Amino acid sequence: MPLDLAAIAKEKGIKYFLISYTDLFGNQRAKLAPASAIGGMQKAGAGFAGFATWLDMSPADPDLFGRPDPESLIQLPWKPEVGWLAADLWMDGKLVEHGPRNVLKAQLARAAALGLQMKTGVECEFFLVAPDGSAIADGADTQSKPCYDQQALMRRYDVITEICDCMLALGWAPYQNDHEDANGQFEMNWLYDDALVTADRQAFFKYMVKSLAEKHGLRATFMPKPFVHLTGNGCHMHVSMWKGAANVFEDAGSESGLSQLGLNFIGGVIHSADGLAAILNPTVNSYKRINAPRTNSGATWAPNTVTWTGNNRTHMIRVPEGDRFELRLADGAVNPYLMPAAVLAAGLDGLENKRDPGPRLDINMYIEGHTVSGVKTLPLNLLDALRALDGSVVLKQALGALVPAYLKLKQGEWNDFSSHLTQWERQTSLDC
Numbered sequence: 001m002p003l004d005l006a007a008i009a010k011e012k013g014i015k016y017f018l019i020s021y022t023d024l025f026g027n028q029r030a031k032l033a034p035a036s037a038i039g040g041m042q043k044a045g046a047g048f049a050g051f052a053t054w055l056d057m058s059p060a061d062p063d064l065f066g067r068p069d070p071e072s073l074i075q076l077p078w079k080p081e082v083g084w085l086a087a088d089l090w091m092d093g094k095l096v097e098h099g100p101r102n103v104l105k106a107q108l109a110r111a112a113a114l115g116l117q118m119k120t121g122v123e124c125e126f127f128l129v130a131p132d133g134s135a136i137a138d139g140a141d142t143q144s145k146p147c148y149d150q151q152a153l154m155r156r157y158d159v160i161t162e163i164c165d166c167m168l169a170l171g172w173a174p175y176q177n178d179h180e181d182a183n184g185q186f187e188m189n190w191l192y193d194d195a196l197v198t199a200d201r202q203a204f205f206k207y208m209v210k211s212l213a214e215k216h217g218l219r220a221t222f223m224p225k226p227f228v229h230l231t232g233n234g235c236h237m238h239v240s241m242w243k244g245a246a247n248v249f250e251d252a253g254s255e256s257g258l259s260q261l262g263l264n265f266i267g268g269v270i271h272s273a274d275g276l277a278a279i280l281n282p283t284v285n286s287y288k289r290i291n292a293p294r295t296n297s298g299a300t301w302a303p304n305t306v307t308w309t310g311n312n313r314t315h316m317i318r319v320p321e322g323d324r325f326e327l328r329l330a331d332g333a334v335n336p337y338l339m340p341a342a343v344l345a346a347g348l349d350g351l352e353n354k355r356d357p358g359p360r361l362d363i364n365m366y367i368e369g370h371t372v373s374g375v376k377t378l379p380l381n382l383l384d385a386l387r388a389l390d391g392s393v394v395l396k397q398a399l400g401a402l403v404p405a406y407l408k409l410k411q412g413e414w415n416d417f418s419s420h421l422t423q424w425e426r427q428t429s430l431d432c
């Protein structure tokens with residue numbers, strides 16, 4: 001029996017439900033429905049015009065329905081009369097194949113057919129900026145190495161602890177909050193979980209952080225590189241695969257601590273990395289974070305190369321301990337559902353084809369990268385990444401209808417960007 005949302009509304013005092021879905025570009029779209037209407041909406045879904053959001057649809061298409069997943073219900077801790085629900089997209093009685101949450105569920109089902117469950121943890125970095133977005137909000141936050149700055153962290157005590165209190169109330173098991181490596185930048189960590197649970201939480205986290213920042217007269221941004229001289233917003237993802245209660249990445253007897261299965265999974269991610277970048281680094285701005293010159297703090301903390309290592313933060317993949325790997329590629333603009341879906345698609349290919357991740361490089365890649373040859377580099381811009389995705393047999397086969405839909409809309413975004421005449425062009429070419 002599915003959970004009865006109308007009954008839950010009565011029991012918990014929920015007056016309105018926010019029926020929410022995440023479109024291809026990561027934007028969250030929602031209808032606010034009174035509890036009196038939730039019974040019908042639980043069955044049929046809330047109606048939307050799909051073309052009006054970032055989905056591959058036309059104005060002539062029939063209604064798009066967002067059917068809420070009752071298991072995803074989150075009662076807003078700061079406004080308990082509202083219940084947030086993640087919705088799955090349907091049209092004409094069929095699941096919309098390129099709907100991001102549907103894409104993730106399809107990949108999780110592929111893993112489940114092999115007896116595998118993906119678990120993920122995400123590190124969603126963000127900046128607190130002035131309401132107009134032009135500058136960081138704290139004028140006193142000026143250290144050149146501001147990471148873990150106690151004073152700057154505590155000046156934001158009210159907003160950071162309000163967000164953390166919400167996570168505690170929701171049972172997410174948050175365990176630490178800090179000031180990150182850029183002025184005005186913060187990170188809040190909660191416990192890893194099943195990949196779909198984490199994806200829903202990541203979507204909700206972004207909404208929660210933005211909402212509570214607004215309440216405190218601030219603006220939160222997850223933009224990949226809002227300030228060119230400062231470290232950007234990463235979204236590092238920790239990945240492990242499980243069979244029941246057993247973490248199948250672990251092998252205490254191996255050199256890296258990872259099992260052969262874990263190495264093959266990483267081999268798959270490395271094999272498809274350039275195409276993955278189109279999804280994990282989804283905006284024009286994303287490429288100003290990866291491949292970037294050194295920032296004021298001394299390092300970008302973002303990868304430049306498709307390499308893996310042990311407990312070393314200068315590569316795309318870090319294996320801090322043998323129970324998981326950390327993929328450091330994605331940024332704050334990443335779609336919470338497409339990130340684990342695409343990584344799982346690449347990883348399953350690694351398992352099926354026994355992909356070799358190549359040598360573990362125990363060097364400082366920022367300084368000694370030139371000493372190793374044959375290392376793949378990451379795409380330099382969104383167009384290169386989209387072309388790599390278009391050329392990825394693995395990702396196209398695994399992700400099905402997502403890839404053509406995504407490429408079509410993102411190519412449009414690139415074309416829109418390219419049509420802009422920048423001040424830089426004027427400065428460098430006016431007197432040519």
Ligand SMILES: [Mg+2]
Nearest residue numbers: 123125180187
């Ligand atoms: Mg961080």
